[in-house]
Amino acid sequence: MATKILVTDDISQAGLDILSGLEGAEVVVRTNLTPDELKEAIADADALVVRSQTRVTRDVIDSANKLKVIGRAGVGVDNIDLEAATRRGILVINAPDGNTIAAAEHTFAMMISLARHIPAAHRDLLEGNWNRKKWVGVELRGKTLAVLGMGRIGTEVAKRAKAFGMTVLGYDPFLTEERAQSLGVKRCDLDTAIREADFITVHTPLTKETHHMIDAGRIAQMKEGVRLVNCARGGIIDEMALAEALQAGRVAGAAIDVFEQEPLPIDHPLRRCPNVVLTPHLGASTVEAQENVAIQVAEEIVHVLRDDTFEHAVNLPSLSQRQKERLAPYLALAEQLGLFAAQLAQGAPSSMTVRYAGDASDPDGGYLTRTVLKGFFSFQYDGEVNYVNAFRYAEDAGLRVQEVRESRGRIYTNEIEISVATDNGTHRVTGTVLGEYGPRIVELDGYPIDTPIQGILIYTRHEDRPGMIGRIGTLLGDRDINIAGMQVGRRETGGEAVMLLSVDKSVPQDVIDEIAKHPGIRLVRAIEL
Numbered sequence: 001m002a003t004k005i006l007v008t009d010d011i012s013q014a015g016l017d018i019l020s021g022l023e024g025a026e027v028v029v030r031t032n033l034t035p036d037e038l039k040e041a042i043a044d045a046d047a048l049v050v051r052s053q054t055r056v057t058r059d060v061i062d063s064a065n066k067l068k069v070i071g072r073a074g075v076g077v078d079n080i081d082l083e084a085a086t087r088r089g090i091l092v093i094n095a096p097d098g099n100t101i102a103a104a105e106h107t108f109a110m111m112i113s114l115a116r117h118i119p120a121a122h123r124d125l126l127e128g129n130w131n132r133k134k135w136v137g138v139e140l141r142g143k144t145l146a147v148l149g150m151g152r153i154g155t156e157v158a159k160r161a162k163a164f165g166m167t168v169l170g171y172d173p174f175l176t177e178e179r180a181q182s183l184g185v186k187r188c189d190l191d192t193a194i195r196e197a198d199f200i201t202v203h204t205p206l207t208k209e210t211h212h213m214i215d216a217g218r219i220a221q222m223k224e225g226v227r228l229v230n231c232a233r234g235g236i237i238d239e240m241a242l243a244e245a246l247q248a249g250r251v252a253g254a255a256i257d258v259f260e261q262e263p264l265p266i267d268h269p270l271r272r273c274p275n276v277v278l279t280p281h282l283g284a285s286t287v288e289a290q291e292n293v294a295i296q297v298a299e300e301i302v303h304v305l306r307d308d309t310f311e312h313a314v315n316l317p318s319l320s321q322r323q324k325e326r327l328a329p330y331l332a333l334a335e336q337l338g339l340f341a342a343q344l345a346q347g348a349p350s351s352m353t354v355r356y357a358g359d360a361s362d363p364d365g366g367y368l369t370r371t372v373l374k375g376f377f378s379f380q381y382d383g384e385v386n387y388v389n390a391f392r393y394a395e396d397a398g399l400r401v402q403e404v405r406e407s408r409g410r411i412y413t414n415e416i417e418i419s420v421a422t423d424n425g426t427h428r429v430t431g432t433v434l435g436e437y438g439p440r441i442v443e444l445d446g447y448p449i450d451t452p453i454q455g456i457l458i459y460t461r462h463e464d465r466p467g468m469i470g471r472i473g474t475l476l477g478d479r480d481i482n483i484a485g486m487q488v489g490r491r492e493t494g495g496e497a498v499m500l501l502s503v504d505k506s507v508p509q510d511v512i513d514e515i516a517k518h519p520g521i522r523l524v525r526a527i528e529l
Ligand code: NAD
Pocket: 075, 076, 077, 096, 099, 100, 103, 148, 149, 150, 151, 152, 153, 154, 171, 172, 173, 174, 203, 204, 205, 206, 207, 209, 210, 231, 232, 233, 257, 258, 281, 282, 283, 284, 285
């Protein structure tokens, strides 16, 4: 069956060509869909590509039966229900830097238009007037510009403002003093930026923290005659408070590209305000930017669908090819250990500690732990758990997950150990990757063992006395279950011993129950990997 890539907003042809180049792909472009049409179209899609117009709601995501990836040709992903996508294990990727320059240049165009009344003077002239006195503006040189959000676009705006002779204040929790100095920007807190600026421009994402970051209270703290610019996201500035301040003359002007509701309602108060420059979300609308983002997102979609390395995942840490190669052997071990631990632990798990040691302990953005959880929850939810939603499964199960990293392994050069606490007690399994021998279990509930972590296994804990192993062997023989390998371990003679048998076929539950009934057997588990 063809891989269906559904494109529901206009993207540049260069992007569509890349998508069509994927072997076996069928690219379906359907724009301006109603929510119901979108739900029907997405039902059999493997990938969805959108810009900012398509609302990818929970309802839409729940209508998708085999969707692997949603690609956003642009930066902001606020039109996509990330939480719903993550829960369903659907990867969300964006094209974060293809439109940075377009957005920074638009911000500057808006700021200058505002300072020099260009749109109003133009309109006035078209109406037959020649009002040179009416449209006297202000210069940027010597003014203070506050940039709220010093990410990609904020930084480009700051650089351009410096060239115009402005003093630039930068507010961003992630802006370091060193970076600010290298850009010639004064790092400050939000209150200082708000109080001291002649121009304020916002370049943050829209989040709970940034929603109405500029409201009536903040506007009241600003200099009389301040000018505001928003080319980031509608809702960062409270539009009603802004409209009132513009009408009152407290704010001398505002240049706005993005709105809380788009398209901007016909009766919106901003449409009637003096000294506003309004554009219909044009920040990224250049030929170059649209081509950049379309190419970037299309290439990423193709990589995801081909199972190659991708860079710009929004709901998953990205791995470089080098990191992926380095982690590859540990990914296999981590997943098998997770699956092993799920069958070993039984009972409701309340906490899990994953210890990484030696070569396995390099920081990886939580990738190995995602893999452990993928293995762990796959036992119960086969086929539903993946890297994207593995932590969600843990959260939903109330499983507290902790990572411990040690620079040296206790015995091996690399070790991954999972301890799971359940209402039935705590179990622990440790594994290592042993060169060409691959992933192996090397410790089980504190007992040394050495066996490949694969196939069908029977694990017992029993009294260390003669005849125990023989009896289990006979029972399996009677049921035609061939033993392919055996590992035993104990700490002292006559205490408790463990045994890990590898067998050639699945062990029915009644055989496990029968082993469990033998006097001296303390625990028995069948484990399939
Ligand atoms: P970015 O992620 O590079 O930068 C955002 C910055 O905001 C980061 O440095 C972050 O630390 C900072 N930030 C987050 N929360 C903050 C807070 N509470 N206070 C201060 N700073 C905070 O993103 P970007 O590519 O620069 O894009 C910025 C915004 O512009 C986004 O909202 C994006 O959607 C929007 N955008 C709009 C257009 C358009 O067409 N108008 C085009 C491109 C991007």
